[in-house]
Amino acid sequence: MEIKERIIKKSKELFFRYGVKSVTMDDIAHDLGISKKTIYQNFNDKDEIVYQVMLMELEDDKCQYMHLSEVTKNVIEKLIKMSDLLRLHIANMNPCTVFDIKRYYPRSWDLFRKHKKDFILEQITNELREGIAEGLIRSEINLDVLALLRLEQVELAFNDEIFPPEKFNILDIQLEFLDHFTRGVMTEEGLKIYNQYKNQQKHDK
Amino acid sequence: MEIKERIIKKSKELFFRYGVKSVTMDDIAHDLGISKKTIYQNFNDKDEIVYQVMLMELEDDKCQYMHLSEVTKNVIEKLIKMSDLLRLHIANMNPCTVFDIKRYYPRSWDLFRKHKKDFILEQITNELREGIAEGLIRSEINLDVLALLRLEQVELAFNDEIFPPEKFNILDIQLEFLDHFTRGVMTEEGLKIYNQYKNQQKHDK
Numbered sequence: 075m076e077i078k079e080r081i082i083k084k085s086k087e088l089f090f091r092y093g094v095k096s097v098t099m100d101d102i103a104h105d106l107g108i109s110k111k112t113i114y115q116n117f118n119d120k121d122e123i124v125y126q127v128m129l130m131e132l133e134d135d136k137c138q139y140m141h142l143s144e145v146t147k148n149v150i151e152k153l154i155k156m157s158d159l160l161r162l163h164i165a166n167m168n169p170c171t172v173f174d175i176k177r178y179y180p181r182s183w184d185l186f187r188k189h190k191k192d193f194i195l196e197q198i199t200n201e202l203r204e205g206i207a208e209g210l211i212r213s214e215i216n217l218d219v220l221a222l223l224r225l226e227q228v229e230l231a232f233n234d235e236i237f238p239p240e241k242f243n244i245l246d247i248q249l250e251f252l253d254h255f256t257r258g259v260m261t262e263e264g265l266k267i268y269n270q271y272k273n274q275q276k277h278d279k
Numbered sequence: 280m281e282i283k284e285r286i287i288k289k290s291k292e293l294f295f296r297y298g299v300k301s302v303t304m305d306d307i308a309h310d311l312g313i314s315k316k317t318i319y320q321n322f323n324d325k326d327e328i329v330y331q332v333m334l335m336e337l338e339d340d341k342c343q344y345m346h347l348s349e350v351t352k353n354v355i356e357k358l359i360k361m362s363d364l365l366r367l368h369i370a371n372m373n374p375c376t377v378f379d380i381k382r383y384y385p386r387s388w389d390l391f392r393k394h395k396k397d398f399i400l401e402q403i404t405n406e407l408r409e410g411i412a413e414g415l416i417r418s419e420i421n422l423d424v425l426a427l428l429r430l431e432q433v434e435l436a437f438n439d440e441i442f443p444p445e446k447f448n449i450l451d452i453q454l455e456f457l458d459h460f461t462r463g464v465m466t467e468e469g470l471k472i473y474n475q476y477k478n479q480q481k482h483d484k
Contacts, residue, residue, distance in 0.1 A: 216455045222441055223432070223456065236427055250421045251428065258463030265467075 078116045080106060086127045093170025094124060095178060121179060128175070128182040132189045139197060149205035150264060153256050154271045157249055164245040172232045172244070190225060198224050202259065210264035220259060227251040283321045285311060291332045298375030299329060300383060326384060333380070333387040337394045344402060354410035355469060358461050359476045362454055369450040377437045377449070395430060403429050407464065415469035425464060432456040 075083075084106050088097045099120060103110045117123050138159060146152040176183050198221045205211030231237065231247040260268055280288075289311050293302045304325060308315045322328050343364060351357040381388050403426045410416030436442065436452040465473055 215459070216451060219442075219447065219452050219455045220459060223435070223459070226435055226441060227428070230428070230431055236431060237424075242424065246421060247424050250424045254420070254425060254428070254460075254463040256463075257465075258459040258461075260462075 077108070077112065081108075081113055081116060081123065082126050082130055085123050086130065089124070089127060089171050090167045093168050094174035095170070121181065124175065124179045124182045125185065128179075128185050132185065132193075135189070136193060148208050148267075149201050149210055150256075150268050150271055152201065153252065153268075154275055157252050158275070160248050160252065161245065164248060167244075169234075169239045169244050173234055173239070176232065187229075190228065194228065195221060195225050205259070205264065210261060210267065211259045212261050212264075215259055220255075224255050227255065282313070282317065286318055286321060286328065287331050287335055290328050291335065294329070294332060294376050294379075295372045298373050299379035300375070326386065329380065329384045329387045330390065333384075333390050337390065337398075340394070341398060353413050353472075354406050354415055355461075355473050355476055357406065358457065358473075359480055362457050363480070365453050365457065366450065369453060372449075374439075374444045374449050378439055378444070381437065392434075395433065399433065400426060400430050410464070410469065415466060415472065416464045417466050417469075420464055425460075429460050432460065 081102065085097070085102050088101060088105065099110050099113055102123075103113055113123075117126070142152055142155055142159070146155055175186075199217065202211055202215070202217050202221060206213050206215075206217075228248070228251075231244055231251060237244075237247055256268060257265065286307065290302070290307050293306060293310065304315050304318055307328075308318055318328075322331070344361075347357055347360050347364070351360055380391075404422065407416055407420070407422050407426060411418050411420075411422075433453070433456075436449055436456060442449075442452055461473060462470065
């Protein structure tokens, strides 16, 4: 692996474990067994590292999502698998990671927001359309309004004024939002299948 | 009616029809057939009028809500009647009213946010508890998380960056949010009753 890529991967690992603020360039250099000078030969500053980590993370996200679309046979299965992915992604992430980026790395946060507005909104809209075509999602929903609602929920869970981290767990919030959103758009048939998958998911754990 | 109350009521009427920014002290005086001096004898400035209108509106809100709790026999009936109230309240309101207050009258907007945090959150929490006790709302929900989600939806509908008014109608958004939220928390039994009420509501219109 190229040194630049190694620095990004290690930084991501440290950021996810400890948050962004508390990880120094020294920490990253030390953990990789390289000098700080090597890092500065590849990145101007920490802001640039954070930005590259975010870029990589969003690319991963897209990739995993595309894969999900290929291996699932209906919208409900996709939503269930998405909640598994969320669990995997967020369970081991220090909530400070998101709060730090939101507060101190606006360039990277903007990147996430752009990803949200472009890629995520398109995916949500497609899912809802597919679900309606499959008879699993109610055709009467106001698709544009609910797609935007779902999109905002993703960010709302990271709002620590509304959900203070000493009282709420981000993963719990995200999973509750996804479950509630899904139930709210389902047809009777959709709900039946969703509950079956949910029970299966519980047994698999 | 006292002159102070008449000024507040007329201002409210004009604000709801034309927005807040575009209504001048002259308009209010002219519509009441009084002099601008009389207004300034009762209010320091427009900011104070807006504040008093907001106070009155929130008191009305509380009062109507309390009444609703008395005349409905279960949580679903209450939610259906609430959507009727929303329709009545918002249908004839110029969306600029809310946008103007949010942007130019922070003291009044804070009053609304306080009302939201205290009164509305308590009502939502109570409704969810009642519904669970009645077997109409799923007992597995994360009550605190979903109560806060519902609370934020009220304000989200007024976010004109997310829902630009040239593309979305605030009433449509609020009703869609309420309907979706309700369906997402219901038990099978609850959904059955909810759909019956909804059909009834459609026929009544």
